[in-house]
Amino acid sequence: xxxxxxxxxxxxxxxxxxxxxxxxxxxxxxxxxxxxxxxxxxxxxxxxxxxxxxxxxxxxxxxxxxxxxxxxxxxxxxxxxxxxx
Amino acid sequence: xxxxxxxxxxxxxxxxxxxxxxxxxxxxxxxxxxxxxxxxxxxxxxxxxxxxxxxxxxxxxxxxxxxxxxxxxxxxxxxxxxxxxxxxxxxxxxxxxxxxxxxxxxxxxxxxxxxxxxxxxxxxxxxxxxxxxxxxxxxxxxxxxxxxxxxxxxxxxxxxxxxxxxxxxxxxxxxxxxxxxxxxxxxxxxxxxxxxxxxxxxxx
Numbered sequence: 580x581x582x583x584x585x586x587x588x589x590x591x592x593x594x595x596x597x598x599x600x601x602x603x604x605x606x607x608x609x610x611x612x613x614x615x616x617x618x619x620x621x622x623x624x625x626x627x628x629x630x631x632x633x634x635x636x637x638x639x640x641x642x643x644x645x646x647x648x649x650x651x652x653x654x655x656x657x658x659x660x661x662x663x664x
Numbered sequence: 665x666x667x668x669x670x671x672x673x674x675x676x677x678x679x680x681x682x683x684x685x686x687x688x689x690x691x692x693x694x695x696x697x698x699x700x701x702x703x704x705x706x707x708x709x710x711x712x713x714x715x716x717x718x719x720x721x722x723x724x725x726x727x728x729x730x731x732x733x734x735x736x737x738x739x740x741x742x743x744x745x746x747x748x749x750x751x752x753x754x755x756x757x758x759x760x761x762x763x764x765x766x767x768x769x770x771x772x773x774x775x776x777x778x779x780x781x782x783x784x785x786x787x788x789x790x791x792x793x794x795x796x797x798x799x800x801x802x803x804x805x806x807x808x809x810x811x812x813x814x815x816x817x818x819x820x821x822x823x824x825x826x827x828x829x830x831x832x833x834x835x836x837x838x839x840x841x842x843x844x845x846x847x848x849x850x851x852x853x854x855x856x857x858x859x860x861x862x863x864x865x866x867x868x
Binding site for chain 2 (some may be wrong): 581582583584585586587588589595596598609611613615616617618620621622624625626627628629630631632633634635637638642643645646
């Protein structure tokens with residue numbers, strides 16, 4: 580049994596905080612629905628709130644940041660990552 | 665998983681994440697839970713979604729528009745470019761596959777992990793003239809362990825680990841680290857892509 584951090588988003592669903600990354604002074608939260616492992620979401624901290632991203636460019640940029648940070652878990656090998664899923 | 669599955673996850677992620685109307689209090693709570701899937705697996709899943717999502721957006725566009733974007737930036741810091749790892753990797757993989765083909769190395773099989781196993785030895789690869797070692801990581805992404813080791817032997821190293829250690833790609837324990845190599849590779853490849861002549865970039 581693991582202790583994890585959760586947030587409840589505006590849609591009422593509860594998400595596990597999978598990772599948190601600071602990028603250009605903004606903290607991004609990478610979330611996965613606690614009841615559905617294919618339901619991911621990303622939010623950024625804004626004061627005391629979590630808000631959605633501005634556009635696709637921001638989404639893809641912060642996804643790249645996530646990939647780069649976590650890549651070494653799989654030794655940077657995309658094929659091996661896919662095979663491990 | 666089928667690529668379609670990742671694409672669907674990406675689409676859900678996009679729908680879930682974009683929109684300034686999405687707001688909620690940053691109220692966190694801690695709970696002890698039993699996960700059906702490990703956090704490592706979930707992280708791996710999001711990595712693949714990120715890479716595939718990125719390719720959906722970027723590689724489905726005219727690839728040379730991406731080259732243009734890379735040309736438009738003025739430094740070699742990969743983090744700041746805004747293009748994805750897959751752009752760099754796919755470009756490098758294409759170059760190395762073409763190089764092997766041009767030298768007549770066409771006797772290969774594809775193993776279960778989708779890597780190419782070339783039926784050649786280090787002596788065979790010695791006929792390659794002036795191989796640019798910055799592309800060695802690209803080759804590493806294409807071929808199996810046997811092939812990469814034979815290839816690095818042709819460059820004068822004992823094997824891949826020997827190459828990594830001699831080039832200071834080592835972890836905190838002094839062991840060969842492909843991760844350190846990856847970071848250096850991305851930077852070097854970014855420079856290469858940045859230096860592509862515009863006309864060459866558009867006609868390839």
